[in-house]
Amino acid sequence: MTLEILTSDLLAPLKHGFFTRRGGASSGVFHGLNCGQGSSDQSEIVAINRSRVAGSLDVAPDRLVTVHQVHSATAVPVTEPFDTPPRADALVTATLGLALGVLSADCQPVLFADARAGVIGAAHAGWRGALDGVLEATLDAMEGLGAARENVHAVIGPAISQNAYEVGPEFVEDFLAEDHDSSRFFAQGKGDRYLFDLPGFGLYRLRRAGVGAAEWIRHCTYADAERFYSYRRSVHAGEADYGRLISAIRL
Incomplete structure (x- = not known):
């Protein structure tokens, strides 16, 4: 079966995919x-899957x-592949030929691009990361590489x-505080x-932070088991474990 890759016109012409x-x-x-x-799936199989993703983005697996x-x-800013991946939830780069990826299974995968400046980013934004500012931190890091947030x-x-x-x-109280x-x-x-609107909250934080344009592609991971993994489902x-989706973008 061929890969199914969801894309957005907002990120064109950069190669990317959910x-x-x-x-x-x-x-x-x-x-x-x-x-x-980090799943209990066979590591060799996960490597095959990641290699297929890399190939679709025209980059080597590493x-x-x-x-x-x-x-x-x-x-974190990236100029070369990591020997040991750092503990973080977002990456940014201005380096040609690198693809940035984040994993998710209900949390928000967010891809960023300032095509004019040649700077991209990717963030994993669950409720905790979104509340604590991972989306804003991604924009700050992109600006550090020359992006302008109004062009992102x-x-x-x-x-x-x-x-x-x-x-x-108690969850609601954390947000209202x-x-x-x-x-x-x-x-x-x-x-x-x-009932919490996580993508709505993500869009709110992105727009409040001053991005030029933002959207959710409107696919629910929980509701569509054929196409998406879901931790909550x-x-x-x-079930003893669950798969992780990947979303990635490259320069």
């Missing part, structure tokens, strides 16, 4: 294009750069949608539960 699980070599609960080196994601607000286009890839993201009242305007991203659920199904 890869679905289709076209991969993994089996079982990981069936498809699992690119998570030029597809990712980090050890820890739900932080840390963004940012696109949020497949992520869990509000209908599937139930949270408790940081910014009371965040209340708009919560809808009342059953009992004391709320795997928990609800009682």
Whole structure:
């Protein structure tokens, strides 16, 4: 099966993709294009999957750069592939021939580009990273390489949608304590539960930070098991592990 690659006109003409699980070599609960080196999938199979992604972006496998994601607000500049991936959740580069990738399975994968300046970025933005400022940190790091944030286009890839993201009242309190305007991203659920609009919150933070344009490509990871991995869906199904989607962009 061939790879399925979702793209956005906002990031054109740069080569990029939000890869679905289709076209991969993994089996079982990981069936498809699992690119998570931290999963319990066979490492050789994950390497095959990542190699297919790199090939679709016209880079060698070792030029597809990712980090050890820890739900932080840390963004790192990249000029060469890492010997040991740093603990961070975003990468930026102005180096030709490098592809930047982030992994996700409900959290937001966000790809950035200032095509005019030749600077790109990629961020993994779950609720914690988004709240703590990983999107803003990515923009700051891009500016450090010569980007202008008013020229940056940012696109949020497949992520869990509000209908599937139930949270408790203490979760809401964390957001309101940081910014009371965040209340708009919560809808009342059953009992004391709320439904959180993670992509809406991501767009809000990106636009507040001054990007030139931003969008969510409007695919819910939880709702579409054929195309996307979902951490929350795997928990609800009682599965032992879950695959990780990859999203990547290159200069």
